[in-house]
Amino acid sequence: MDISPAPHLSTFPDALRGKRILLCTESFGPVNGVSRTTLMLVNHLRANGADVAVVAPHTRETTFTPKQHELEAPNTTPDPANLPKNANIRISGYPVPYNPELSIVYPVRLSTLYSKSFGTLPPDLIYLASPASLGFQVMLQLRQQAPNRQVPILANFQTDLAGYCAILFPPPFSTFAVAAFARVQSFLFNHASVKTVFYPSRFVRRYLEAQQVQGKKLSLLQRGVDTALFCPSRRSEALRSEIAPDGEIVLICVSRLAGEKGFGFLAEAARELDARGLRFKLYIVGGNRNAAVVRDIKGLFGPLVKQGKVVFAGFCVGEKLAEAYASGDIFLHCSVTETFGLVVLESMASGVPVVARNEGGPSDIVRHGETGYLTPPDDLPAFVDRVMALANDDALRTRLSENARRQAEEATWERINNRVAWRMAETIEESARQRYKGLSRDDEAPAGEALPLKTTAFFEWPKDGIQARVVDVRLAGGMIAISATWVAIGAYLVFIKGGLWVKAKLGALCRTRGEDVGK
Template sequence: MASHQFPDTLRGKKILLATESWGPVNGVSRTTRSLVEYLRANGAELTLVAPVFKGKQSFSTSELRLPGCPLPYNPDLTVVYPFHVDDIFNKFTPDLVYLASPASLWFQMLLQIRQLRNPPPVLLNFQTDLSAYAEIMLPAPLDRFGVWLLGTVQGFLFRTAAVQTIFYPCRDIRGYLESVRAPADRLVELGRGVDTTLFCPTRRDEQFRSMVAPNGEIILITVCRIAPEKGFEFLARVAERLVDEKVAFKLLIVGGNRNPVVEDKVQRLFDRVRDRVIFTGFLTGDALSRAYACADLFLHCSVTETFGLVVLEAMASGVPVIARDQGGPSDIIQHGRTGYLIPPRDLETFVHLIREVTGDRTRLMELAGAARRYADETTWEKINCRAARHMAEVLSHTDQESQVPRQVSRPGAIGMFFEQLRLTLALGLVYFMWLISVVPLIVHGNRFLPRAWQALQGQFQGTRPLRT
């Protein structure tokens, strides 16, 4: 089989793909949507399981939507209410289950699958480390307890016999997976791809540049969800230093948050340099690709990224990147060739490199060309085909003697009692985790935000950095 050819054994196979991130526009949802479209386009019979999102009233027949409660600090994310996997399997009996990004849906699905006598094979894509968020969202001492509890529950679930493959996006995440005792022989690195047609240097628009920077200022850009953990405290200090050093620049901040309180807190960080900063809100499609391509330099200040898809999109747009050296971007950026990786707390070097790189047009163009060439080798077609090949390999190791659709068998009466007891205890553990971590956020809404801001400030001032 050619390295990028879709495996024939997947055509016509029933794949159940469950994800918490489907409605919002973020790296996880874009990654998952690309895979879903790829599998369907190549003949796989795929049904999507995802939460109901506010404002989305109609769904396709190949979607199963589950009710839940949106999180107040990020209404695009929904905690799914308790459900029973039988209700899903009665509608769609899969040959294979793919779980993208661990959260309430992921936990419940995997806990119940492990109770089945003859479960379908499962592949996991670990794209979000919830324990990193527990560190900034929970008050002490619950933060440490939440991290421990998440690690314990996740490690337990990773060792489920039905789990054949655990995809991870970067070295930092592999380290975390190993620390919670995920089976090393099931770990497979799977990066992300980029649409090199949509994100391309040819999207550069000189008229747009003139509108953003009418006096010929350099244009800096960052693209991410407006949220406390995205490094805006650091970025605001960078902007202030550039103003103090009399650098002529405009900073485009692309992204938003459907909670206006969160957006307001972030924007107030830039009060001192407000005339240099433009908040565009959410951008997608051509508007987003134009914003990337019109910039001179991409600044990535978050240290809570498992991959950093926006870094790859910037590079595909011919825009070099300066990033804090932690998490996913550390695996993408080739230091000194496609951009620069700076120690997470080194503000001085970060600012110095912005001045140095943007002041040397020849160097900037060399970095831009190398960034684009790197992105050309990281297309969605290649990444999705790699995932599909692993799916095919998993199915090839599964019992395929029977040609009838997979039937999930149940144990006898006594066995059913004990398995039901195990399931009840396991679900009780997860519900307890929700009780101490998610429910307080829902009840108290934005009251957690001061805690998050303190954590970010401590991170900048030299306390232990957040893990992605």
């Protein structure tokens, strides 16, 4: 059900104003490209009058400005009259050692999310941004509701969890995790309560189709870019002089520092560029709250860091990030796990041509030979050749820079977010028609009013008509599969966290002994 651009995407649907939307996300705020995309959608919906309650895990950095509800509070149903609109609800989870900004969410009741968000009434619609530990729980629990009480779901598939597991975990953990995610996602996304699954690129569509997700549910949803913030005019000669005081070509990479982001490939490319005699400075923008991971990534570049040819800038946001993009000459993108690659679009908006590995989302963004270059994912010489060609040809670089900016100007957040808003409005209307058609006398509700909240435990077997109905074996299997997946991954992450702690302690001890010997 891919939707082609239409004139109405320049307007927000009036039918969605005042509707209750429960938005569940695995991360929220300026954490990464996915969470920034979700934040843009939330701000757009709220600005146009929708009541959006956001549920997200705690992070080390507070990203919500309004007062937050805490699910650790006593489990009471708040007075709807006293509930603020656009509530932000933080829930607890286990921080992922390699990326503490993300968490594996602990079990939480769907009824608790409802009551903390909208009181005695359920939401009109549930939106799941990159469903994982939280989104899986929501989808599974919703299956237990009677069909006429199931709140419709829209899901945005933005994170390739299976791909991350394949890279981060050694066998047999990786094999188990990839298989488990495939089965769980297929089981959950194919349920009737899931009305639409947005996907950002052909790469993701092929993956979803391989999991037997129905084609009629799939809808292309690419991302927009803030072309006022990310633009060539942000270029800073002062920053360039700081990075490359001798006029070297400035190569830039913007990415969270993590093993799955292709830094091993980038380090090899940097060494090869140096071997070929290119005068360059590689400016890497991004970080990780885990200091051990940062040390490991920096260690990949070895002598190049000591020689000042590779510079790590750390986290940058807002105008500082935009300035960093625009001050580069060539953007290098080495990750092959991106479902879209927002940083690529932001770089193009900044007038910086891209060299990327031809895998994942960037394959749908970069127009080869026009706005940048795509190279075979494992062909290091081809990647380096393209960087060398751009670095040594000012005219080519200027042409691709101008084309990249023009392409980025075609992608606006307003149209992207209005596409989601219109699908939300259509889904709510369709669901209301179907629900009221199937109401029994006991469930009748006045036209235009939602059915009252029917609370559900985290996991509860059907109790009515036990002798007349058979327990849904697939539901039990899904619960077991999800639980086993997160228990296994959680156990492995605990093991990894312990290993990182030991490694840090040993490193500190070795440094201390080295200093003592030096004395």
